[in-house]
């Protein structure tokens with residue numbers, strides 16, 4: 235069998251000495267979309283940030299593989315260039331840096347050289363149109379004074395421009411109105427290929443109506459406690475997480491015995 | 492121009508820092524005073540310049556004031572007290588007369604300015620250029636069309652020779668010698684600088700530029716600039732400064748007086764990039780009359796200690812003043828900068844925006860004053876100071892003073908201090924930018940309100956200078 239695109243092995247993470255992730259295992263093959271759900275504060279963003287290499291998150295155990303390469307120790311920029319992308323739950327503002335210059339610099343880092351300005355402009359214009367973004371957006375400062383929806387669109391625009399192999403989407407659907415949700419979902423689907431993997435963190439079934447996951451996972455207390463198909467998300471929508479808590483407690487006991 | 496300089500830099504390579512203007516030429520001069528200042532030095536200098544008697548008297552009186560005034564007891568007194576006034580050369584005449592043709596400038600000096608890209612910049616985008624080397628302006632030119640419109644742009648010395656009546660009327664009126672010790676010193680030994688007069692209603696669409704270069708070790712440069720924008724006129728003046736890197740210090744103490752007559756618009760831009768052994772103690776002040784606008788755009792990157800607080804006196808109703816500044820302070824540097832706005836008339840407005848960046852334990856200070864006179868109803872002023880610290884040991888202090896003697900006014904003040912944020916760095920790095928490139932981008936963004944006010948060539952150059960300063964400085 236060919237190697238998986240992305241693999242997380244028994245990942246343990248702490249922040250400022252406090253353990254948050256307690257052995258996460260997950261394998262994502264090329265062409266697959268995985269949804270990750272779970273209560274507030276269970277460690278979903280911690281996982282996403284750790285995968286991207288945030289220096290604050292200390293890996294105390296486990297490994298991360300991207301296309302057969304161990305990326306556990308890589309710098310964030312190296313991961314990015316290796317083909318990993320994170321759409322942030324809370325994209326941060328970079329005042330004074332406009333979207334065009336930012337995207338040019340990112341693209342330059344990925345390509346190892348400047349793209350001719352003309353080609354860049356054509357590409358940017360095209361991608362912005364596809365995301366129903368006004369041209370004036372390009373000269374605004376990155377995330378500075380952006381509405382919640384605008385921030386999420388900019389994340390998707392970056393994804394489209396950088397064309398990563400493995401995409402982590404951390405609540406990219408949160409705070410979007412219905413139209414924006416469709417635009418963002420379309421952006422994800424349009425750029426999806428058989429070579430790409432997606433891990434989509436969400437609280438809502440709604441986005442999964444547009445972006446159809448192959449698998450759904452539930453995280454609790456820093457662990458993936460249940461995995462299933464798309465029907466799992468529907469069940470969670472109906473019942474919440476309580477029943478899972480009980481179920482997993484049983485499981486834990488079972489394994490303890 | 493930068494490619495040529497890069498090539499040059501590779502040649503000179505070993506100047507010890509990343510300061511690319513740190514090279515120096517062999518000293519050649521037609522006159523060099525003894526070290527230290529005396530009546531004799533001043534008399535000599537004035538005689539050599541063939542000055543009118545009143546100017547000599549002005550100088551000697553200023554010298555007395557200078558001798559009487561104590562050193563400032565505020566700001567960085569420790570550094571200030573390092574200045575060895577007796578060790579300084581107060582007057583150094585590099586050539587016998589000012590040239591109008593670039594080819595006539597002595598080869599050594601010409602090469603220096605070539606290296607600095609000056610004549611090339613002039614060809615490209617300037618309306619006129621003054622190049623000062625040590626104490627004297629060595630080269631000067633102005634576009635013919637402007638000359639025909641009656642725009643006067645000379646070295647201060649030549650201005651005094653050709654328009655003694657205008658000079659006498661305004662010289663020292665905005666900044667009298669007794670204003671402060673360094674203004675007195677400048678008034679006593681001033682040499683070079685620019686004299687600009689823009690006639691009524693004339694708009695000088697592209698910038699006039701002056702370039703100041705110190706070459707000799709322990710040199711004191713005391714240029715004096717006077718700009719008068721007559722009613723309804725407009726002009727933008729830019730100055731750039733560099734010096735070689737020596738092991739012992741030099742002193743730069745300029746006085747700049749600006750007068751914007753009713754309805755005039757005057758902008759003065761500085762990019763100060765002295766080497767890190769220069770004390771830069773400058774007095775800059777402007778008067779803005781009815782409906783006139785004065786803008787100081789002031790960038791300080793170099794020097795060991797800079798003390799500079801560009802001031803604007805809003806003299807008549809409708810006058811508007813702006814001070815936009817950045818200070819960049821690295822290892823062993825202290826940028827003590829700020830601004831002063833005096834609302835002396837009703838319905839005057841002002842905006843102060845100060846941005847400072849400290850790295851490698853560098854120090855920046857914002858020192859500002861907004862003063863509103865009792866009768867100055869309806870004034871508006873907003874002050875914004877942002878400091879960015881690049882490492883733990885860097886330091887930034889803010890001393891904003893408000894003296895508001897009038898009730899019906901709107902005054903706003905806002906100050907922030909931030910570190911280059913981990914989250915910002917991570918965001919940019921997660922898009923493939925190296926840590927240095929990410930920090931650079933954040934810094935460039937931080938000073939963007941400043942850079943966007945510069946002519947493009949300057950903005951590019953400034954970004955490059957900061958990039959050099961920034962290499963490997965996050966942490």
Ligand SMILES: Nc1ncnc2c1ncn2[C@@H]1O[C@H](COP(=O)(O)OP(=O)(O)OP(=O)(O)O)[C@@H](O)[C@H]1O
Nearest residue numbers: 249254272273274275276277278279280281290323
């Ligand atoms: N940078 C940080 N510093 C300190 N604690 C953190 C940090 N990041 C996360 N935590 C803590 O780790 C735990 C998991 O947080 P995380 O953001 O990963 O949750 P989440 O599953 O993404 O929640 P949500 O659904 O609300 O986004 C929380 O208790 C949170 O307070």
Ligand SMILES: [Mg+2]
Nearest residue numbers: 278279280323
């Ligand atoms: Mg989260």
